[in-house]
Amino acid sequence: MLEILIYGIIIGSIWTLVSSGFSLVFGVARILNFAHGTFFVLCAYIAILLFPYLGYLSVIPAVIFTGLFGWIVYRFLVSPVRDYEVMVILITLALALLVEEILLAVFKDVSKSFPSPVSGVVFVAGVPVPMNRLLILGVAIAVTICLEYFMSRTKMGKFITATSQDPEASMLVGIDVERVYSVTMVVSAMLAGIAGILYAQIYSVNPATSLRVLIYAFAIVILGGLGSVRGSIVASYIIGFIQVAISMLFDPRWAEIAALLTIIAVLIVRPKGLFGVE
Amino acid sequence: MWWIIALAVLAIIPFVSPPSLVYLLGLTFIFVVFVVSWDLIAGYAGQINLGHTVFIGIGAYTTALLQTGKIGLPIWATILIGGLTATAFGFLIGAICLRLRGYYLALVTAILPLICIQILNVYSEIFGGYEGIPLGLDKALAKDPIAEYYIALAFMLACIVAITLLIRSPLGIKLKAIREDEELAEAIGIDVVRYKLIAFCLSAFFAGLAGGVMAHYRITVGPDLFDVPLMLTIILAAVIGGLGTIYGPIIGAFTIYLAKTYVFARIVQMLSLNVSDEIFLYILLIVVILKCPEGIFPKLRRLIA
Amino acid sequence: MRLLPVLLILAIAPVNAGVIKIGVIGPMETKYGTAMVNAVKLAAEEINRKGGILGNKIEVVVADTKLDANTATSEFRRLAVDEGCKVIIGGFSSGVALAMMNVMAETKVLWLGDASSPRLTDLVSKDYDHYKYYFRVLTMNASTFPLDMIDMLDFLRSEGMKIKRVAIIRDNALWTEDVMKKFRPLLEKHGYEIVMDEKVGRGQSDFSSFLLKAKERADVIVPILAHVSGVPLIKQWADMGIGIPIAGHDLAAIDPDYWNATDGKCLGEIYIADGGAVPSPINDKMKHFLEAYKAKYGHLPEAFSAYGCYDAVYLYKKAVEMAAKAGKDPFDPDVLVKYLEKFNRSHPFEGVRGKIAFTKNHDLVWGDGFIRNWVCQWQDGRQVVVYPKYMATGKLMIPHQKKKTPGFELVTALAGLLLATAVRRKS
Structure with a gap:
């Protein structure tokens, strides 16, 4: 039981970072970004690639580049077709698969991991918890606090909140909505990128990870309610616990099916999610 | 006139072209049915179903499992059972999902193939997991590759004729009315949900049949029949050809499938790039969506006219 | 001439x-x-x-x-x-x-x-x-892998390792089904007990639940992996301080670069080299091959x-x-x-x-002198053949149980406190 709790919290923390960005973009710009998992994987790969030259500092250029990539995706791919919902899905899905194939060609089908800066194991009531997993907990909490600060204390954050509530009214009061959308996309990409590095630090990434991550991101934001950042944070931990519990008690291969079925069940029974927002 | 010339060319091809092109063309014929059957629901009924591959896969796996089992049914009987199974799933999925609109329909249907693939993996003893199920040589459509080619051609023609007839029937006209304006259609007394569901089932039926034929054509089934790349190829073919026209998706399907399996693959080999030929496909899809979301062929036709 | x-x-x-x-x-x-x-x-x-x-x-x-x-x-x-x-x-x-x-x-x-x-x-x-x-x-034919693996486990036992309960982690693929068909009765016959048998799909990178289960129940982890990379398994095995040995059929471990790929975390991993493939000059032909390969590609054969x-x-x-x-x-x-x-x-x-040499149905002949799977171990950046004896290039290194390090519970408590404050802030 304790194992499930501890490991669930840790994986849930990673999902928090993934899903809050995903949810933010949908809530603000109504963009369903199927390439969200790509940010996650791409950032991890860049950090791993630069590690031999920069050491742990490679995290910084990786996250910055991922943010830039998010901006490029929004500006050149998503923005032109933003009014056609299905086209947004198709174009981001095509992009996700394109990047996956490119990564496959460059890095081959090899699982890569990011070296962890800490080592050692802590025993909590007999359950071994590696230090590198505790690190994740710390980083995830710190990043979430930063996000909260950005959203509630900065001008841009307030613009984002305003736009998500009423884009037309925001435009009327002089908010540059396009710019708000770009910034949201950049923030979302960077959050996913950080999560990617954290994930690669304890597990490993391979090009196919992006679709896997996307599935969990979907499950979480739909459970938490599309567009609700707080809902998705709570849902992240719920999904994290479910995932670990199923892995421990049954079979990890069922964990993904459970996530997928959650999506469909919630959509059919309660399309607005647990903490539904309009 | 054009049809006759095209048919004549297709009939002669096996005698003049390399065997592998003949084999690929046979696959293309089946792929055409995938695309046309998707167009039936997406182009005519206006419901963007991103999980069309579910029906293809169910059709293929049904016949594959029945044939590897101990039941001595002929191939075409199990293919038909595959088509009917797909229809049953189409009915179930349609009954649940067609209430959803826009994002939600696309999202739920996009997720269905992923569930199917996971189930194939979990019950790998039955479904062969990611390695698929190989069928024996004796389960092929025909002993001879050229005979297989003609069977696939005949199958494609039969499906196209059937779907064309359906579209020209009163049913097709009602579907078009629903696509143009759902509320108006309801107002003039069309049972929108019922007709959408019928369209969904028909689309599933043809996809399931085609999936079954595909299984026996290449004598192997695998999760690729469910997977997202196949779905995107279908969408790309339909979008390039122009949704909601019969000829468009057919031309689109020929163009895209041959480009992908013949031209792109050869470019990759010639440049000895170590990449998948699908890369070109995704780039093409992105460009098409950005530059002409209404389709290349309708646009070309307008330019010429 | x-x-x-x-x-x-x-x-x-x-x-x-x-x-x-x-x-x-x-x-x-x-x-x-x-x-x-x-x-x-x-x-x-x-x-x-x-x-x-x-x-x-x-x-x-x-x-x-x-x-x-x-x-x-x-x-x-x-x-x-x-x-x-x-x-x-x-x-x-x-x-x-x-x-x-x-x-x-x-x-x-x-x-x-x-x-x-x-x-x-x-x-x-x-x-x-x-x-x-x-x-x-x-x-080799998968039906001979069980022979090699049972040889390996018996050998580990004879070297003084206490092995009885076996935890298996394997590819979710056809070939491992065929391996298990023969391996299961063989294990029973030799007095082992299968306490866990888990299948992993391609792209699986989280092995922690398996490892925790195995740590609780088993004496040895036997991976049977070819399609799934063993690198994340080994990394998590070492990171989590699982303590029980890993010995099995892990194709990734044959790669000479495996030591770097796992940051040296594969120290002590025991594996069988599939089809006698190990970059070790066991005869003149092998010696020539390894040298020529290295001269042409700059590294030893990668698989x-x-x-x-x-x-x-x-x-x-x-x-x-x-x-x-x-x-x-x-x-x-x-x-x-x-x-x-x-x-x-x-x-x-x-x-x-x-x-x-081929058998009647075109399989390789298995056995001493012919091709069989050597038992190898990763020791300080080197792959050492430890069994069979006539092939051995070194001795088995018996991994010793890691000591628990208490006192760190303080850190966990701190982290929990942090989490609690964060949650309160949000609501």
Whole structure:
């Protein structure tokens, strides 16, 4: 039981970072970004690639580049077709698969991991918890606090909140909505990128990870309610616990099916999610 | 006139072209049915179903499992059972999902193939997991590759004729009315949900049949029949050809499938790039969506006219 | 003396002068595929430098299966029909190979293949006329892996390790099903107990739940992995301080770069080297192969498949020459099958991994002296063969249980406190 709790919290923390960005973009710009998992994987790969030259500092250029990539995706791919919902899905899905194939060609089908800066194991009531997993907990909490600060204390954050509530009214009061959308996309990409590095630090990434991550991101934001950042944070931990519990008690291969079925069940029974927002 | 010339060319091809092109063309014929059957629901009924591959896969796996089992049914009987199974799933999925609109329909249907693939993996003893199920040589459509080619051609023609007839029937006209304006259609007394569901089932039926034929054509089934790349190829073919026209998706399907399996693959080999030929496909899809979301062929036709 | 082969070439050359195409098929996105291509190209280069096969230069054509039955069958067809390859080398993944068997039967092309499921060679014995073109050169029949693994466990026991309860982590694929069919009763017979048997799919990278389960219940973790990378498993095994040894069939561990890929976390991992593939100069041919490979590519063979593919090219050359010498058409696959079958227990072919001989259904003969799977261990950046004794290049290093490090619970408590405050802030 304790194992499930501890490991669930840790994986849930990673999902928090993934899903809050995903949810933010949908809530603000109504963009369903199927390439969200790509940010996650791409950032991890860049950090791993630069590690031999920069050491742990490679995290910084990786996250910055991922943010830039998010901006490029929004500006050149998503923005032109933003009014056609299905086209947004198709174009981001095509992009996700394109990047996956490119990564496959460059890095081959090899699982890569990011070296962890800490080592050692802590025993909590007999359950071994590696230090590198505790690190994740710390980083995830710190990043979430930063996000909260950005959203509630900065001008841009307030613009984002305003736009998500009423884009037309925001435009009327002089908010540059396009710019708000770009910034949201950049923030979302960077959050996913950080999560990617954290994930690669304890597990490993391979090009196919992006679709896997996307599935969990979907499950979480739909459970938490599309567009609700707080809902998705709570849902992240719920999904994290479910995932670990199923892995421990049954079979990890069922964990993904459970996530997928959650999506469909919630959509059919309660399309607005647990903490539904309009 | 054009049809006759095209048919004549297709009939002669096996005698003049390399065997592998003949084999690929046979696959293309089946792929055409995938695309046309998707167009039936997406182009005519206006419901963007991103999980069309579910029906293809169910059709293929049904016949594959029945044939590897101990039941001595002929191939075409199990293919038909595959088509009917797909229809049953189409009915179930349609009954649940067609209430959803826009994002939600696309999202739920996009997720269905992923569930199917996971189930194939979990019950790998039955479904062969990611390695698929190989069928024996004796389960092929025909002993001879050229005979297989003609069977696939005949199958494609039969499906196209059937779907064309359906579209020209009163049913097709009602579907078009629903696509143009759902509320108006309801107002003039069309049972929108019922007709959408019928369209969904028909689309599933043809996809399931085609999936079954595909299984026996290449004598192997695998999760690729469910997977997202196949779905995107279908969408790309339909979008390039122009949704909601019969000829468009057919031309689109020929163009895209041959480009992908013949031209792109050869470019990759010639440049000895170590990449998948699908890369070109995704780039093409992105460009098409950005530059002409209404389709290349309708646009070309307008330019010429 | 040197004139004889030249005369022979002159006698046949007018008919077949030119190029012999050899196809290589495998999952090119993985190391297994690239190793196949590298090895075949190396062998082809060596043979071409010495005049080719009966005066014909070898040309290598590559095809990618993408580990997917559909792509694999159409690519196999391309090699056999369009490219006109005389022989196809490679494979990988039994499920995929099984699909390719049908194309092989249809196109009647010789296939010196990989993939370990017994079902492949069962086809040879069941329907010889159609499937006789397949010879399993790269790897052993999966039904022999259990013999190697039980040998390994017995050996570990004899070295004083206390092993009884076994936790298995394996590929969710056809070949491990076939391994387990034989391994399960064998384990019972030798007094072991299976306490966990888990399957993992491709792309799986989180092994923590398995490891926790195994730590609780088992004395040893036995991975049976080829399609799934063992790197994350080993990393998490070391990071989590699991403490019980890992000993099994992990294909990734054969790669000489494995030590770097795992940051040295594979220290102490025991594995069996598939088909005798280990970068260790066990004979002169192996020594030459390893040196030539390193000279050409700058590193040792990256996967097990390199050894078998290199052998396969020479094996093919030998069979062609034998057929030509006997005055038969050396490029008729039906003729070549007869000559390949001549390499049996009493007349083996000397390959880099040892003696290659075929059984009646075209499997490699297993056993001491022939090809079998060596038990190896990663020790301080080196791969050491520890069993069988006549092959051993070093002694088994017995991993000792790590001590628990309490006191860190404080850190956890702190983290929990942090979390609690964060949650409160948000609500």
